[in-house]
Amino acid sequence: MQFRDLKVQYTALKDEIDASIAEVIESTHFISGKQVNELEEKLAEYVGVKHCITCGNGTDALTLMMMAWGIKEGDAVFVPDFTFFASGEVVSYAGATPVFYDVHADTFNADAESLEEAVRAVKAEGKLNPKAIIAVDLFGQPADYENLQKVADKYDLLLLEDGAQGFGGRIGDKKACSFGDAATTSFFPAKPLGCYGDGGAVFVNDDDIADYLRSVRIHGKGSFKYDNIRIGVNSRLDTIQAALLLPKFKAFCDYELEDVNKVADLYTAQLRDNVITPVVAEGFHSSWAQYTIQLKSRKERDILQNALKEKDIPTMIYYPKPMHRQKAFDGIKQYVDYPVTERLCETVLALPMHPYLSEEQIEFITENIKYILQEDR
Numbered sequence: 001m002q003f004r005d006l007k008v009q010y011t012a013l014k015d016e017i018d019a020s021i022a023e024v025i026e027s028t029h030f031i032s033g034k035q036v037n038e039l040e041e042k043l044a045e046y047v048g049v050k051h052c053i054t055c056g057n058g059t060d061a062l063t064l065m066m067m068a069w070g071i072k073e074g075d076a077v078f079v080p081d082f083t084f085f086a087s088g089e090v091v092s093y094a095g096a097t098p099v100f101y102d103v104h105a106d107t108f109n110a111d112a113e114s115l116e117e118a119v120r121a122v123k124a125e126g127k128l129n130p131k132a133i134i135a136v137d138l139f140g141q142p143a144d145y146e147n148l149q150k151v152a153d154k155y156d157l158l159l160l161e162d163g164a165q166g167f168g169g170r171i172g173d174k175k176a177c178s179f180g181d182a183a184t185t186s187f188f189p190a191k192p193l194g195c196y197g198d199g200g201a202v203f204v205n206d207d208d209i210a211d212y213l214r215s216v217r218i219h220g221k222g223s224f225k226y227d228n229i230r231i232g233v234n235s236r237l238d239t240i241q242a243a244l245l246l247p248k249f250k251a252f253c254d255y256e257l258e259d260v261n262k263v264a265d266l267y268t269a270q271l272r273d274n275v276i277t278p279v280v281a282e283g284f285h286s287s288w289a290q291y292t293i294q295l296k297s298r299k300e301r302d303i304l305q306n307a308l309k310e311k312d313i314p315t316m317i318y319y320p321k322p323m324h325r326q327k328a329f330d331g332i333k334q335y336v337d338y339p340v341t342e343r344l345c346e347t348v349l350a351l352p353m354h355p356y357l358s359e360e361q362i363e364f365i366t367e368n369i370k371y372i373l374q375e376d377r
């Protein structure tokens with residue numbers, strides 16, 4: 001069994017994907033081909049923002065926004081303690097200081113109260129200049145943008161949605177990657193909308209920032225390629241990746257998003273009496289980048305993971321370490337406590353998750369989980 005079965009997806013979409021890739025090879029427009037523009041327009045329309053600017057990967061998308069906002073040494077950028085490393089890495093890479101805040105135990109997402117406590121502590125200390133908030137749509141569910149925006153407004157901070165795992169989620173009718181002042185996503189193969197290599201995008205409404213991003217991603221280009229008006233980077237989405245994302249995006253809209261929600265519902269119905277199943281807040285919709293259960297203790301989690309492995313059921317621990325404990329962030333001051341993140345790192349377990357998981361497979365996985373937990377007790 002695969003944790004995220006990209007092969008079965010490819011089998012389902014093979015004809016369209018192969019034709020799309022072949023068209024690019026025939027055209028030889030490998031960089032900035034017409035499919036890149038076409039994809040950007042489709043994604044911007046779907047998300048409901050004015051501009052989608054694709055780039056090399058989700059980490060670059062975040063870094064490009066750090067550049068666009070002029071984030072620099074002496075600035076504080078607030079980052080959830082429970083997320084993938086890149087959410088905080090880009091802040092340090094920009095020369096600024098990541099200030100970590102805690103998350104909610106039920107949604108795994110940003111806790112606006114812990115965030116506000118961190119902002120106040122940084123202000124009271126007076127050493128760093130609070131500049132921006134990064135919130136993450138962890139495991140596919142949008143963060144609590146209503147309350148996060150309130151904190152951003154109150155302290156005059158920019159708000160960035162790291163939607164690397166969130167594409168396809170929504171709050172009411174408002175789609176993920178449309179929240180805050182700007183949003184980013186990733187097309188890494190295992191993300192909800194994945195390509196066949198690295199890829200990413202920024203979503204913004206602001207015309208000037210969009211212009212800046214379109215320039216800076218291609219060596220700070222001006223009116224044409226050999227007119228360079230600023231120092232930039234080389235971070236583009238390959239035409240082949242854009243081309244194969246077009247049929248994948250169609251399948252995502254036509255049925256994959258709906259199917260992955262059915263998988264989540266089946267898991268929850270089977271498991272809710274045995275483990276802590278993931279909570280989607282009222283009015284929120286997830287794109288289920290991960291289906292993450294919580295066990296009672298690290299011991300129970302590890303026993304379950306090992307026993308499932310013996311049954312050829314792959315599971316993952318996202319994430320085993322809080323951001324503030326990463327060696328790379330050694331010496332960075334902690335302004336608040338992280339009791340929720342500390343506990344989650346000990347007790348979470350992500351189960352196989354993708355839209356092509358069959359009812360039989362779900363049954364096999366959940367029956368094994370129940371059996372193993374019973375044996376253990």
Ligand SMILES: *Cc1c(COP(=O)(O)O)cnc(C)c1O
Pocket residue numbers: 057058059060083084086087136162164165186187188198199200
């Ligand atoms: C995957 C991920 C990223 C980075 O995306 P890449 O395309 O791998 O660079 C950033 N933030 C979060 C929350 C992610 O899950």
